[in-house]
Amino acid sequence: MTQTNLSPHSTTDVAADDEGVPVSAKIRERLTAQQRRFFANDNIADVIRPGELDALLDEVEEKMQAVLESMVIDTEADHNTRSTARRVAKMYLQEVFRGRYTAPPAITEFPNAEHLNELMIVGPITVRSACSHHLCPVMGKIWIGVLPNQNTNVIGLSKYARLVDWVMGRPQIQEEAVVQLADLIMEKTRPDGLAIVMQASHFCMSWRGVKEMNSKMLNSVMRGVFLKDPSLRREFLALIPKD
Numbered sequence: 001m002t003q004t005n006l007s008p009h010s011t012t013d014v015a016a017d018d019e020g021v022p023v024s025a026k027i028r029e030r031l032t033a034q035q036r037r038f039f040a041n042d043n044i045a046d047v048i049r050p051g052e053l054d055a056l057l058d059e060v061e062e063k064m065q066a067v068l069e070s071m072v073i074d075t076e077a078d079h080n081t082r083s084t085a086r087r088v089a090k091m092y093l094q095e096v097f098r099g100r101y102t103a104p105p106a107i108t109e110f111p112n113a114e115h116l117n118e119l120m121i122v123g124p125i126t127v128r129s130a131c132s133h134h135l136c137p138v139m140g141k142i143w144i145g146v147l148p149n150q151n152t153n154v155i156g157l158s159k160y161a162r163l164v165d166w167v168m169g170r171p172q173i174q175e176e177a178v179v180q181l182a183d184l185i186m187e188k189t190r191p192d193g194l195a196i197v198m199q200a201s202h203f204c205m206s207w208r209g210v211k212e213m214n215s216k217m218l219n220s221v222m223r224g225v226f227l228k229d230p231s232l233r234r235e236f237l238a239l240i241p242k243d
């Protein structure tokens with residue numbers, strides 16, 4: 001049996017036979033072969049092989065450097081922008097868009113031993129995201145309401161924040177982000193009902209464009225009993241603090 005001693009993120013275990021092919025092309029090829037979507041708000045962690053994230057970082061840095069050069073910025077002489085391409089590549093891949101490139105957070109599930117069936121609300125959970133259109137920040141908050149049943153898995157409170165962080169750490173549009181989050185929580189916990197409200201400021205509307213400083217987008221998604229029971233929906237909405 002052969003054994004490798006390579007670390008999970010070593011660049012040296014990227015196959016040598018396809019040297020010269022950009023790592024993004026290799027990853028795209030796998031996604032296409034699986035007939036998988038790879039939109040900005042899709043997670044592609046499972047097709048990224050050990051070492052490839054480091055190679056992707058180098059590739060994005062190189063392309064970002066070309067963007068700075070096309071913007072006629074003298075990154076050699078300008079000490080402030082000398083490492084900007086690397087910083088931006090790291091920011092995209094390892095920070096603000098890491099929800100595309102990393103596996104979902106581990107979620108510890110507990111059986112609903114006490115047969116809890118009362119409404120539970122968690123929030124506000126901070127949202128840090130970016131819009132798919134301009135890659136401008138989207139900053140906001142989310143409230144999640146869960147109506148469990150006897151078979152629902154109970155998950156730790158902090159795990160809701162981890163799931164929000166994972167879904168929002170991708171270029172998103174708000175309407176799709178809440179739906180992705182709802183699908184994920186439904187899949188993980190299988191409650192009788194789920195309600196999510198998100199409120200966010202879109203910097204593409206304040207920093208640029210119409211330069212509207214105070215408007216926010218508010219949207220919600222309701223699943224299961226929240227769709228059928230108006231009084232439960234009202235109870236959830238009434239319990240969310242208005243600030």
Ligand SMILES: Nc1nc2c(ncn2[C@@H]2O[C@H](COP(=O)(O)OP(=O)(O)OP(=O)(O)O)[C@@H](O)[C@H]2O)c(=O)[nH]1
Nearest residue numbers: 131132133172173174175202204205208209210217
């Ligand atoms: N529905 C929706 N729209 C969004 C979201 N985030 C940003 N937008 C909008 O997406 C639109 C992109 O519009 P375009 O007309 O293609 O881009 P643009 O010419 O730069 O538009 P302006 O922002 O009006 O200058 C803008 O109106 C943004 O305000 C979101 O989460 N949901």
